Amino acid sequence: MGEVIAVLSGKGGTGKTSMTAAIATALAQEGCRVLCVDCDVGLRNLDIPLGLSDESCLSFLDICQGGYRLGSLNPHPLYPSLYFLTAPVNHCAEDIDADAFGEMVLSARREFDYVFLDAPAGVDAGFRLAASKADRILLVTHSDPGAVRDAGRAGQVLELMGKTNIRLIVNRVIPRLVSHMDLTIDDVMDEAGLPLIGIVPEDPDVTLAAAFGKPLLEHTRRGAAAAARRIAKRIQGMPVKIEL
Numbered sequence: 001m002g003e004v005i006a007v008l009s010g011k012g013g014t015g016k017t018s019m020t021a022a023i024a025t026a027l028a029q030e031g032c033r034v035l036c037v038d039c040d041v042g043l044r045n046l047d048i049p050l051g052l053s054d055e056s057c058l059s060f061l062d063i064c065q066g067g068y069r070l071g072s073l074n075p076h077p078l079y080p081s082l083y084f085l086t087a088p089v090n091h092c093a094e095d096i097d098a099d100a101f102g103e104m105v106l107s108a109r110r111e112f113d114y115v116f117l118d119a120p121a122g123v124d125a126g127f128r129l130a131a132s133k134a135d136r137i138l139l140v141t142h143s144d145p146g147a148v149r150d151a152g153r154a155g156q157v158l159e160l161m162g163k164t165n166i167r168l169i170v171n172r173v174i175p176r177l178v179s180h181m182d183l184t185i186d187d188v189m190d191e192a193g194l195p196l197i198g199i200v201p202e203d204p205d206v207t208l209a210a211a212f213g214k215p216l217l218e219h220t221r222r223g224a225a226a227a228a229r230r231i232a233k234r235i236q237g238m239p240v241k242i243e244l
């Protein structure tokens, strides 16, 4: 049985979608069978950092409603073990039948090593839909105080949902700024009340790669791409030092 990983945040725009794509492609490069599910119902965009915006992709509702089977998905053109389901656009998260979604995730768990659920911002229906089906949660924050506070709040909501396997990704870290603010990554962890699985530097290649329609790991091996590869190794249980 594979592992279901929800990628969540409190605050919007912290890099959930970018990190989901980069970590998932890193795992696929290592030969893992990976399914990425865009759970941002109505505002999907995970296809972009996966380099799939010109492909026609099934949505998770196509599977939940029984019209298609997971076996009918096409693999990613660059990564034969990576698959993708987009989010439906003409719906909102409250419309999604949580039981049917759960059934779809259960079937996916049987066929894939890792199933990534890229959630919308906030702690509302989409957050809960993704979180409730997850074995492990990656909570993505920036190092700025508002984002850290929101991550802490999201962590509390997750604990109330009975979720314990939660790890923090501190994204867009600018070392110079962090030292100027007299803030350490330990402070961020303490404030959010959660252990860390990775720190990712501020890296213009994240936006550039998406603009070129290429997965980040095809665009560069350094910076955020290298950080995502390290997180992918930690997810697989390899002891990799946490560094920028």
Ligand SMILES: Nc1ncnc2c1ncn2[C@@H]1O[C@H](COP(=O)(O)OP(=O)(O)OP(=O)(O)O)[C@@H](O)[C@H]1O
Binding pocket: 009, 011, 012, 013, 014, 015, 016, 017, 018, 019, 040, 119, 120, 121, 171, 172, 173, 200, 201, 202, 203, 204, 205, 206, 207, 208, 210, 224
């Ligand atoms: N490490 C990084 N360095 C520089 N830019 C980044 C980094 N990570 C993400 N970004 C940029 O930040 C913006 C928001 O990223 P992304 O869409 O992944 O966030 P999100 O948390 O999924 O947003 P939303 O809450 O709207 O779903 C994008 O323009 C992306 O290119």
Ligand SMILES: [Mg+2]
Binding pocket: 016, 017, 018, 040, 045, 118, 119, 120
């Ligand atoms: Mg997103």
